[in-house]
Amino acid sequence: MAKELTESRRTRYTRKAMQDALIDLMRERPLGSITIKALCEQADVNRSTFYAHYDSIEELLHDIEDETMAWVTTALDQLLMQPDAAGVEHVIEHICRYIADNRNHLQVLMSPTADLDFQQQLLGLIYSRRSVAEQMQPASSDPAEAQMRMRFAVSGSIGLLQYWLATDLAAPPETVAHIIFTMGMPGAR
Template sequence: MARELVESRRTQYTRRALRDALIELLADKPLARITVRELCERADVNRSTFYAHYPDLDSLLRDIEEDTIDWVNGTLQQLLERPDPDSVGRVIEHVCRYIADNRSHLRVLMSPQADLRFQQQLLGLIYGRIDLATQLQGTDPQEAEMRMHFAVSGSIGLLQHWLASEPTAPPETVARIITTMALPAR
């Protein structure tokens, strides 16, 4: 039992080191220009250790992205189970706090050079779960679709700007801007 726990901690440490190293490298150059050797040197692990956990760098990046999506999904589920008239704003604020708390990783994942599909999936998940369509009820369907596209694209742009800015605005301010820009006045 103790050996399993040690291996589990060791595995967790190794995966964290690989993830952190990849994020650091992605801050300087695209994934296609990063080598496994370079990643292993940065993470201070052997190549065989890398391959014991991941078949390639794309898999490591997908693992990082999936963890982010899983967190957002779980958090949205918890927040949306509680009835609250301001739930949309609270959900977006909570996600903005997560982004602020994980700034170093998400600065890279949300950067203009990163995978736009991940960014769209992340924001699409958020807006899909808070059912933006219901918020736009009574709106022309074409207008609702355009507002949804604007909400996702505009939020990505705002988050990219926020993550690249120093000093940064508080998460509550960013959430309020996203909420007021995405939703029609009530």
């Protein structure tokens, strides 16, 4: 967790610069080989500024991951409040636009070389929401089958998003959202 500092515009700017620098460096090399010196040079901050905000590079990465998880939690809550399929597809489009807008961070966070714990946390968050299963899959007399269908739909959606990020967003967000919607919610076409 990032150190508690007054949340001024300058603090937000400095943290964002360090986050962006870490993501840029993670594109080139594994987290374990990134030094604080290299991060500070990339972010154009001095070491004391880094240590005023974070204790370690791992803490900085966890800050990035926590911000992403908080956004995903809010998006899931919005998804679960939708009364109809049109609303669900709209929220999925919103999620895809967020991914497009934050592609630099998410391309690294969702890549095979990233922290797999983050990706597992993401899946765990989605799977822990029983309502997601109920909303994504039609009522089934067999709860085990409904759970398997939901896991397939979520894992497939995550895989599609990873592919989309790996191709540098070759398709527009609306197209990806529509594919997730139609594949994840049978009968909602």
